[in-house]
Amino acid sequence: MKSSLLEILSMVVNMKRLKIVVGMFVFLVLLGYGVSIFTDTAISRGNSIETAEFDIAISKDGKRFYNELKLFEMSNFLPGETRKSEFQIKNRGTVEVKKLTITFKVRNYEIRMSPSEKAVDSTPETGELGKWLVLKAIHIEGNNITINQTLNTLNGKTITLPVTLNPRETAKVEMMFELPEDAGNECQTDGIDVTLRLDASQ
Template sequence: MKRVFVVGLVAVLVFLAGVKFGVSYFSDVAKSENNEFSTGEFDIGISRDGSRYYDDYRIFEFGNLLPGEEKTIRFYLKNRGDYPVSTISMVLNVTDLEDGSLSKAEVLVDNTPDVGELSRYLVIKDFRVTFNGTTVTLDRYKGKSLRELNNTQLNLFSGKLPKNGAVEVTMTIQLSSDAGNDCQTDTSKVAMLITASQ
């Protein structure tokens, strides 16, 4: 009986060893590491002459204007980012200041000695945007004073400005011939906030 038991046990062990070593399994591993999402940069720059672009840059400074005198402001906006720009707008923030004490002529007519009046007489005579050889005249802003356009969104460009593409903006401002003694020695500070959208 012992012999039958030992033979049976050996048979079971041989069977189990055959099952373990007789069956093959194929296997493989595939990996995907360092996957990521990222975005590019959306960036515009401003320049006085189109040679070098900045994020913050003074474009103009005109002094000693006479009634009827015109000055032309020219600047360039460049798409320095990775995506096309579809719209560009500008908001003018105009602050009028009395530049020192009132002159003898001004004191007779200026009833607001702490606030300047100059922006009321600075009028847009011409306003153009040029892109890719095409010039668009922005007639809806012509004839308006800087005071009237203060904190108003001015639409400069609509289309497709590609990466490294630039637009030229030309704005001619005239000190109205109606400007009187109330704006003598006044200063208008003009901040331009330019916004581009995808």
């Protein structure tokens, strides 16, 4: 009798526990439905960021432009003579060039020793033309830059060109060289190799 009573009480207690668990589950489910709201999603795909192109090039005639090009060759230069070298610079990029510089690198050399030069030249392995040949001026797009310095003096020096270039725009450059009248026999049959480096920046 006691055991069946205990069994009944145990069943009642278990039923109450089950009801509590079921009730809590139903309450949680209803709570979830009670706080639901409208939702939506928007997606943006294929977005991109690209950099600009920054590129300058040079040309002798303005028809075809190159990253590297021999711009001038002068021979039989005489004392008292002035010669002009012309070329063009183009902004081939998509960004405005706000600063443009030109840097000179100079190397003197002997072509051969003529008898007249040999009589006054004590350095047969080294040319003297750079001591005499003068860059008088650089003219670019209506702006004249007076230089009046020998090429030896300009070796390694950088000159800022007063011009800006919009995308696809070109600028014409003229450089005036002069061999002074008092240039003596020491620079006869001498040569000079000139490298021009053009640097552009925003």
